[in-house]
Amino acid sequence: MSNLQARVTAGDRAFHVEGYERIEYDLLYVDGVFAPENTELADSYHPYGRALAVVDDTVYRIYGEVIQSYFDHHGIELTVIPVQIRETAKSLETYEQIVSRFDAFGLVRTEPVLVVGGGLTTDVAGFACASYRRNTPYIRIPTTLIGLIDASVSIKVAVNHGKHKNRLGAYHASKYAVEAISDALRFEVKGFGVKVVIIQPGLIRTDFSSTAVAAIGADEGPYGAFNAGVAQATKDVYEKGPMAHFGGDPDDVAKAIEKAITARRPKIRMRVTPSAHMLIAQRRMMTDGMWDRFLTTQFTAPRPDAPAGR
Numbered sequence: 001m002s003n004l005q006a007r008v009t010a011g012d013r014a015f016h017v018e019g020y021e022r023i024e025y026d027l028l029y030v031d032g033v034f035a036p037e038n039t040e041l042a043d044s045y046h047p048y049g050r051a052l053a054v055v056d057d058t059v060y061r062i063y064g065e066v067i068q069s070y071f072d073h074h075g076i077e078l079t080v081i082p083v084q085i086r087e088t089a090k091s092l093e094t095y096e097q098i099v100s101r102f103d104a105f106g107l108v109r110t111e112p113v114l115v116v117g118g119g120l121t122t123d124v125a126g127f128a129c130a131s132y133r134r135n136t137p138y139i140r141i142p143t144t145l146i147g148l149i150d151a152s153v154s155i156k157v158a159v160n161h162g163k164h165k166n167r168l169g170a171y172h173a174s175k176y177a178v179e180a181i182s183d184a185l186r187f188e189v190k191g192f193g194v195k196v197v198i199i200q201p202g203l204i205r206t207d208f209s210s211t212a213v214a215a216i217g218a219d220e221g222p223y224g225a226f227n228a229g230v231a232q233a234t235k236d237v238y239e240k241g242p243m244a245h246f247g248g249d250p251d252d253v254a255k256a257i258e259k260a261i262t263a264r265r266p267k268i269r270m271r272v273t274p275s276a277h278m279l280i281a282q283r284r285m286m287t288d289g290m291w292d293r294f295l296t297t298q299f300t301a302p303r304p305d306a307p308a309g310r
């Protein structure tokens with residue numbers, strides 16, 4: 001529900017409205033959000049006796065039973081909308097499917113939707129919540145690194161439209177999410193005895209190039225050739241460029257995280273793959289001018305009269 005406070009000044013032929021909407025949301029760290037003894041989530045759903053959850057299909061396959069038993073334990077009836085959203089399906093069609101399920105459920109205005117998944121799930125379901133009845137609350141549980149450090153921390157939600165990424169969206173803060181990890185956080189929490197380790201993975205051999213290329217999209221404006229160049233360079237770097245040989249395995253990142261958690265005196269910064277070391281060393285050795293020239297060998301710079309991209 002909107003908490004917009006507005007002031008109206010009326011003149012003879014017009015009136016002026018000035019209003020500010022307060023944005024307020026919490027980021028909670030919960031170790032084992034679906035452990036029965038943790039009541040943070042259940043507390044939000046007890047008043048309704050039920051919960052509607054949009055859950056990434058892969059996450060649901062892995063954690064479905066745990067999620068279900070959590071709500072059973074707390075006597076809350078759970079309805080799940082499993083979604084498998086690829087970057088190409090971050091679309092109005094998927095958004096509409098989710099909204100139709102909100103209708104079928106008979107979601108009441110103040111009832112928060114639970115959104116569990118990576119950035120794609122939280123972006124699309126978040127946009128559905130932003131626009132459903134103009135404003136529906138939601139609680140995000142990010143399950144990917146991008147979700148944790150970026151998508152669920154930010155208040156931006158969106159879907160793609162046509163060839164454009166995040167073309168339709170909103171600013172819609174979730175009721176709760178979990179906190180991100182960054183250099184600034186290290187300083188913020190140091191005084192409380194909390195240590196933060198920054199993990200820099202570098203290039204990891206995953207299917208990221210296809211997601212990244214789809215995500216960059218095409219543009220017919222001055223950024224057309226540039227976007228096409230970035231997409232091609234990203235694909236090459238992951239699939240056949242020299243750096244591909246220095247990329248690492250996703251397990252290497254998991255091992256680094258394990259090491260950071262279990263070490264008595266963890267390093268402040270951990271570079272996981274040879275590519276992470278190389279890219280950072282390369283940047284240090286070059287002057288700003290050299291770095292700019294290096295970038296122009298990798299990408300076509302945008303210009304007003306550039307030809308259309310892909």
Ligand SMILES: NC(=O)c1ccc[n+]([C@@H]2O[C@H](COP(=O)([O-])OP(=O)(O)OC[C@H]3O[C@@H](n4cnc5c(N)ncnc54)[C@H](O)[C@@H]3O)[C@@H](O)[C@H]2O)c1
Nearest residue numbers: 056058059118119120121143144146147150151154156157
């Ligand atoms: N709103 C923002 O400010 C913001 C910021 C950054 C990124 N994003 C958006 O985030 C999207 C990318 O998000 P993403 O990288 O999280 O991708 P994603 O949501 O597609 O998740 C990646 C894959 O991991 C699987 N998965 C998710 N959690 C899992 C788990 N715990 N265990 C096993 N598999 C799991 C998913 O099924 C999916 O196949 C992009 O569309 C980008 O635009 C938004």
